Every structure is written in structure tokens, then in C-alpha cells.
Amino acid sequence: MIDLKLLRSDPDQVRESQRSRGEDPGVVDAVLAADAESRAALALFESRRAEQKALGKEVAQATGADKATLLAKAQALASEVKELQASADAAGTKAVELARAIGNLPEPGVPAGGEDDYVELRRVGTPRDFAAEGIEVKDHLALGESLRAIDMERGAKVSGARFYFLTGIGARLELAILNAAMASAIDAGFTPMMTPTLVRPETMAGTGFLGAHADEIYYLERDNLYLTGTSEVALAGYHADEILDLETGPLRYAGWSACYRREAGSAGRDTRGIIRVHQFHKVEMFTYCTAADAAAEHARFLAIEEAMLQALELPYRVIDTAAGDLGLSAARKFDCEAWLPSQERWMEVTSTSNCTTYQARRLSIRERGEGGTEPVATVNGTIGTTRWLVALLENHQQADGAVYVPPLLRPYLGGLELLEPVK
Numbered sequence: 001m002i003d004l005k006l007l008r009s010d011p012d013q014v015r016e017s018q019r020s021r022g023e024d025p026g027v028v029d030a031v032l033a034a035d036a037e038s039r040a041a042l043a044l045f046e047s048r049r050a051e052q053k054a055l056g057k058e059v060a061q062a063t064g065a066d067k068a069t070l071l072a073k074a075q076a077l078a079s080e081v082k083e084l085q086a087s088a089d090a091a092g093t094k095a096v097e098l099a100r101a102i103g104n105l106p107e108p109g110v111p112a113g114g115e116d117d118y119v120e121l122r123r124v125g126t127p128r129d130f131a132a133e134g135i136e137v138k139d140h141l142a143l144g145e146s147l148r149a150i151d152m153e154r155g156a157k158v159s160g161a162r163f164y165f166l167t168g169i170g171a172r173l174e175l176a177i178l179n180a181a182m183a184s185a186i187d188a189g190f191t192p193m194m195t196p197t198l199v200r201p202e203t204m205a206g207t208g209f210l211g212a213h214a215d216e217i218y219y220l221e222r223d224n225l226y227l228t229g230t231s232e233v234a235l236a237g238y239h240a241d242e243i244l245d246l247e248t249g250p251l252r253y254a255g256w257s258a259c260y261r262r263e264a265g266s267a268g269r270d271t272r273g274i275i276r277v278h279q280f281h282k283v284e285m286f287t288y289c290t291a292a293d294a295a296a297e298h299a300r301f302l303a304i305e306e307a308m309l310q311a312l313e314l315p316y317r318v319i320d321t322a323a324g325d326l327g328l329s330a331a332r333k334f335d336c337e338a339w340l341p342s343q344e345r346w347m348e349v350t351s352t353s354n355c356t357t358y359q360a361r362r363l364s365i366r367e368r369g370e371g372g373t374e375p376v377a378t379v380n381g382t383i384g385t386t387r388w389l390v391a392l393l394e395n396h397q398q399a400d401g402a403v404y405v406p407p408l409l410r411p412y413l414g415g416l417e418l419l420e421p422v423k
Helices: 004-009 011-021 028-063 065-099 140-146 152-161 169-187 199-206 233-236 289-309 358-363 388-395 407-413
Strands: 121-126 191-194 225-227 251-260 279-291 316-320 331-341 345-354 366-369 372-373 376-387
Touching: 004 011, 004 028, 004 065, 011 028, 028 065, 121 279, 140 388, 169 191, 169 251, 169 279, 169 289, 169 376, 169 388, 169 407, 191 376, 199 225, 199 358, 233 251, 233 279, 233 358, 233 376, 279 289, 289 316, 289 331, 289 345, 289 376, 316 345, 331 388, 345 388, 358 376
Parallel strands: 191 251
Antiparallel strands: 121 316, 251 279, 279 376, 316 331, 331 345, 345 376, 366 372
């Protein structure tokens, strides 16, 4: 969550952050009031507890009637101290819960506004002119079915709408993307991790996913566990309640996991095929670093993502996401969007977020600094996921229905240069 010291010292900055996100700035005053109530309750509790300790010493030294009187007074004071502690705890909990509803402060330069107020930073590569090549563009599902790579019909039969089977070359292609992504992460110094996909509520809440978008998450009530929509959640919880040694540099992990999302409210063109589905696989980069290193680490993540997209020969653009579309934990988020020929639009394929110290405060992850322990920063970013099949199939389709395989993926596909339709 945000730094309460900052909230107290510069509430206007936090109010402005709320406005830039399209959120209610009035919550700042509610947090300040709850925080003042909490601190007052705690001060009164500590004052009475000090009296209780002093009275205890008097009781130990008293005799006779004096001792009986002091004991009665001590018992009454003990009851009051217990009630004051409960009040202080309740007030503190209220202040923290209110503060957790405030999103991270956007970095300077982040565009204000909502989903459509992003700033395009650059475009890399040029979308193919299929008409000039005499090719009638097919979408990824038509291509996937002709390759016998995607089976939506049987996915729906087995599990319901927006589930699917990747079969034959489709399964191999997904594994190729994910293995290439993991190899890239390892080359960049990340430790590979196979992460749990079920986490406790405190872990899910700690990463900031139980706010406005909680309806996107699958919850197993009987077990009180959540299915994760990204391995970011498990990796963020990996060092919860720990003090880290970052003297030699950031701790970098790359998590490979299945991911689950309800995709509540999704409709229209994105529901055809595997663009928006309930289950997919992903390789996610995650770093614990000092707050001073977070922006540089964020830029490093984006460079790794772009290198992967370039190696896959996909035309893409990079956008600086607006404050209202950041999500609760992010202070800045860059999205990479690949060109989608069948719809003639850009489609998000990866993103990277700098969460500064926001998640670490919630999960109590610290490092030793000059002035004692202080929260670390966290950065996350996707380097490969199932959705990349969509962009690969569509951008690399040939006139005869075959699909070109970029050199990066060929070693994982037995040297295949083309994926051929199945007759």
C-alpha cells in the first residue's frame, strides 16, 4: 500500500494521484481521520499500560489493606487496558483497510485518464500488406483449425465456453514460445521457477488483486484459496515477511505457470478463439530490487520483452498506460501490442509494471538500509504467453494456409520452418 508517512505529510499529492486515476480523492481524508483515531487510541492505550506497570510495582511492595485496595485498582485498570488495546487494534485495522483501497502513486509523466488515454511511445516493424501479396487474411482460429492446432469445440464440450485444447503442433508451438521465453529470461539472469497456482487470501490481497477487479478471480470457498491469474502473485508472496539482502543486486525470478481468469464482462470479437480465455500459460518475470533501482529495472524488463517480439518478427507498438488503467499496484505500466491482421488493430500481448514499494509494504518485504529496514520495490513483466499464438499465426500466415516459423522457435519444433495445414 502507499506510505502512510507520505499520506500524512503530503495528502495533496495523494489526492492528485486519485484524481489522475479517476478515483475518489475523498478517501484520503477518510484515511487521515482513521489514522488519527488509530494513533490517538494507541497513545491512550500505551499511557494506561504504563500506569498498569507502575501500579504493578506498587502492589508488589504493598501489604495489608493497602495491597487489597491497590489490587482492586489494578484489576479495574487491567480491564480498561484490555478494552483500550482492542479499540486501538480495531482503529489501526480500519486505517490500514482504508489505506489499502488507495492505488499506488503514478510516476511523473504517466498520462492521466482511462483506458483510451494512453500515449504511444513507438512502433517497431511494419504490418504486412496481405492484399498486395494476394492473400485473403484468415484469423488465428481458422488457421489453428486447419493446422489441427486449436480445438475450441471439444474444449467447450469438456469445460464450457472459452476453454480449448491445443493439439499437435498447437501444443508444440505453445511449448516452443514458453521455452524460448524461459531461455531468454535465464540468459538475462533470472532464476526459473515453477510456481503454485493456488494461493492464500493474504497473498492475493498483498499483490493488490482483490480490489476493483476481484470478480476476475476464481475463488475456492471450501479451501479458502484463490486461483492465480499470473505467477506474479506467487512470486510476490515468495519472500513475504522477509528481510532481503540486495547488496549484490536485484533478486530476479521467472515463473512458469498455468493462469486462470474469469474474464468477467468480456464480449465481442475477443471471445472468438483464444484471445480471451479462462485458462492459459505464461512465463512471468519478477524482480525484488531497491526503490532507487526500480525505474531502471522496469526499463530492462521492457527491453527484454521487445527483444522477444522482435525475434518472433512481430510488428508491435509500445504504449505508456494511463493512470486510470494501471491497476491498484502499478506506478507505471508499459504495454506491447502486436498487430492483429484479421481485425486490423493492435492487441496487447505483454506488459510490464513498476509497482515501486506498494506490494512490498502489503507483504512486509524489506531490505536493510542505512536508516534500518525499508520496503523493497517489485517489478513484473510477461515474456511469453498462450496469446502470442494468435499474433504468430496471423502475422506469419502464407497464401497456401501454411504458417512461417521464426528462427527463434525452430530448435523447439524439430527444425520446422513452416507449419503445414492438415489435409
